[in-house]
Amino acid sequence: MNSTGKERPLGGNKKYNQDIAPMDPLDAEKIESIVNAKLNKDLEQLLMPKTISSIVQQPLQQQETQEHVSTIDPDLLPVNWPKHVKYLLDYEYHLSIPVSLLDIVQGRRRQQKELQQIEALGKDRKERYEEDKNKENESDDSNKNKEEKEGDDGPRSELESDYDDIPIGHAIPGSLRTLSSDPPPYEIRFIDSPPDHPVLGSYGLFATKLLRPGLHLLDYISLVVPDGYADPNSDHTLYLCNDLNLDASVHGNHGRFVNDFRGIRTQEQGPNVCWDLHRDVITGQVRMGCKVLKRIQPGEEILCTYGKAYWKSRGILVTGNEWEDEWDTDLDDQSDDDDDAK
Numbered sequence: 001m002n003s004t005g006k007e008r009p010l011g012g013n014k015k016y017n018q019d020i021a022p023m024d025p026l027d028a029e030k031i032e033s034i035v036n037a038k039l040n041k042d043l044e045q046l047l048m049p050k051t052i053s054s055i056v057q058q059p060l061q062q063q064e065t066q067e068h069v070s071t072i073d074p075d076l077l078p079v080n081w082p083k084h085v086k087y088l089l090d091y092e093y094h095l096s097i098p099v100s101l102l103d104i105v106q107g108r109r110r111q112q113k114e115l116q117q118i119e120a121l122g123k124d125r126k127e128r129y130e131e132d133k134n135k136e137n138e139s140d141d142s143n144k145n146k147e148e149k150e151g152d153d154g155p156r157s158e159l160e161s162d163y164d165d166i167p168i169g170h171a172i173p174g175s176l177r178t179l180s181s182d183p184p185p186y187e188i189r190f191i192d193s194p195p196d197h198p199v200l201g202s203y204g205l206f207a208t209k210l211l212r213p214g215l216h217l218l219d220y221i222s223l224v225v226p227d228g229y230a231d232p233n234s235d236h237t238l239y240l241c242n243d244l245n246l247d248a249s250v251h252g253n254h255g256r257f258v259n260d261f262r263g264i265r266t267q268e269q270g271p272n273v274c275w276d277l278h279r280d281v282i283t284g285q286v287r288m289g290c291k292v293l294k295r296i297q298p299g300e301e302i303l304c305t306y307g308k309a310y311w312k313s314r315g316i317l318v319t320g321n322e323w324e325d326e327w328d329t330d331l332d333d334q335s336d337d338d339d340d341a342k
């Protein structure tokens with residue numbers, strides 16, 4: 001629930017936000033007003049009065065975007081991204097829009113295809129998934145040249161008619177840390193075990209190094225979507241503030257792969273990370289950050305709580321309190337210097 005009494009999907013951990021000051025200690029009200037002033041102004045100027053295709057046609061933005069795209073070294077991008085998900089770039093909001101559009105259209109089609117494939121897998125999910133993947137890789141090689149010329153979905157003119165279906169939104173800048181030459185201390189994995197894992201046959205985010213309590217791990221990068229434009233079927237919507245949501249269903253970063261802890265850790269253990277607004281110390285921008293609550297060992301899954309409302313809206317009643325104080329009791333843990341070597 002939020003202050004307006006409406007149920008929210010997956011949201012920042014309110015209880016946690018109350019107890020722990022954001023990185024740059026501004027009170028919640030001030031953060032909200034800053035976010036609103038900035039985002040609503042941008043939404044008004046950039047999105048609301050315009051159609052998506054008119055934004056695409058703005059030559060300056062396209063040109064600026066192209067420049068930025070070319071500064072990204074493709075080798076620095078995560079190699080194990082599922083095909084249907086695209087990364088967002090770490091630039092001013094409006095610059096990401098034209099880049100996003102083509103990706104959204106293509107990403108959606110890929111996503112639909114992949115979801116159909118996963119659904120068709122039935123019982124022997126894993127085996128058949130891998131078989132299909134191998135076939136896909138083989139045909140990928142032979143189609144590569146063709147795709148490079150046309151994109152996955154044919155010439156661009158064919159895509160234009162799809163623009164009306166694209167949710168209106170814009171990109172919230174993320175963190176260049178995910179694009180730095182140091183590999184991030186986490187990776188996306190396809191979950192194929194244990195057999196009773198509730199998210200089997202889907203993806204999750206896993207630690208590759210020891211993660212200490214209190215660490216700011218990553219930011220949730222996505223489209224910023226006002227209430228009326230949020231996709232009700234999205235499984236990747238996180239409440240930002242007031243009427244704004246972060247929707248990473250098609251366009252997002254590693255943050256969209258963080259699963260809920262239920263069925264994986266006990267209620268007593270709770271989540272090992274939480275979502276919290278913070279102000280980026282370098283850029284000064286307000287972001288939704290993922291913070292480590294409990295020590296996470298390499299190979300362990302990174303898990304948050306989606307909140308009861310998220311599951312209730314899907315017809316699932318979950319027991320236990322919305323937030324347990326014990327969940328962040330490791331926060332002062334700075335010990336074990338030996339672990340630094342890992």
Ligand SMILES: C[S@@+](CC[C@H](N)C(=O)[O-])C[C@H]1O[C@@H](n2cnc3c(N)ncnc32)[C@H](O)[C@@H]1O
Pocket residue numbers: 198199202203204235236256257258259260261262263264
């Ligand atoms: C934000 S996504 C998480 C990433 C997702 N596994 C993927 O591969 O895109 C949220 C969706 O993941 C699934 N999920 C996450 N945690 C779950 C859990 N503990 N039990 C069952 N399903 C879960 C649900 O389908 C949920 O709607």
